[in-house]
Amino acid sequence: DTGVSQDPRHKITKRGQNVTFRCDPISEHNRLYWYRQTLGQGPEFLTYFQNEAQLEKSRLLSDRFSAERPKGSFSTLEIQRTEQGDSAMYLCARGTIEKEKLFFGSGTQLSVL
Amino acid sequence: DQQVKQNSPSLSVQEGRISILNCDYTNSMFDYFLWYKKYPAEGPTFLISISSIKDKNEDGRFTVFLNKSAKHLSLHIVPSQPGDSAVYFCAAASFYGGGGSNYKLTFGKGTLLTVNP
Numbered sequence: 001d002t003g004v005s006q007d008p009r010h011k012i013t014k015r016g017q018n019v020t021f022r023c024d025p026i027s028e029h030n031r032l033y034w035y036r037q038t039l040g041q042g043p044e045f046l047t048y049f050q051n052e053a054q055l056e057k058s059r060l061l062s063d064r065f066s067a068e069r070p071k072g073s074f075s076t077l078e079i080q081r082t083e084q085g086d087s088a089m090y091l092c093a094r095g096t097i098e099k100e101k102l103f104f105g106s107g108t109q110l111s112v113l
Numbered sequence: 114d115q116q117v118k119q120n121s122p123s124l125s126v127q128e129g130r131i132s133i134l135n136c137d138y139t140n141s142m143f144d145y146f147l148w149y150k151k152y153p154a155e156g157p158t159f160l161i162s163i164s165s166i167k168d169k170n171e172d173g174r175f176t177v178f179l180n181k182s183a184k185h186l187s188l189h190i191v192p193s194q195p196g197d198s199a200v201y202f203c204a205a206a207s208f209y210g211g212g213g214s215n216y217k218l219t220f221g222k223g224t225l226l227t228v229n230p
Contacts, residue, residue, distance in 0.1 A: 033217065041222055042202050042204075042220030043202070045219070048217060055215055056217070099206075099216060100206040100216065100218075101147065102218060104149075104158070105156050106154075107155070109154065
């Protein structure tokens with residue numbers, strides 16, 4: 001158990017629809033990350049929170065993407081007007097005492113038809 | 114520009130033999146290097162890490178070697194077991210911001226390891 005729960009595990013949507021994913025880390029650390037993984041690629045960094053502050057966003061995070069972490073606990077990632085290119089596994093990770101180590105959740109697999 | 118490269122998409126070994134997975138990087142600012150293991154439809158699982166000030170770290174059957182001058186690291190699994198079959202990702206940690214408290218991981222594309230019984 002990595003201490004990171006993601007919901008839903010799978011999401012199928014039609015192009016143009018909005019989707020929202022949720023990540024619930026155990027509360028022992030204040031750092032939270034979102035990554036995206038497409039087929040044949042490694043996880044790619046999307047954004048990073050320290051407590052409720054979003055400290056960095058990748059250029060991969062277009063205007064259609066928004067992430068929040070109210071109260072510094074759970075986080076949500078919303079994609080508006082989904083496109084087929086958004087199909088990927090979206091991974092949430094929490095920081096640990098060892099700064100360089102991240103623990104990942106099981107991910108949300110998004111399929112845009 | 115890919116900063117972490119895993120040039121072998123796949124590797125097949127016999128059970129009991131050694132598996133060697135390789136990784137090269139280009140950014141000399143990376144401070145830590147990590148290996149993650151991933152099964153299909155699951156998130157990556159942390160395996161082992163190494164600081165840039167060390168050249169070797171061992172944990173049971175897993176050993177990571179770092180050659181800073183060559184910007185190369187490798188993961189050795191001895192002996193390999195069928196349960197080791199998975200995709201292995203090499204990752205590097207880069208720190209930024211004040212006090213070095215902000216950082217992120219950059220991943221390679223992964224190597225699919227198959228251990229045959």
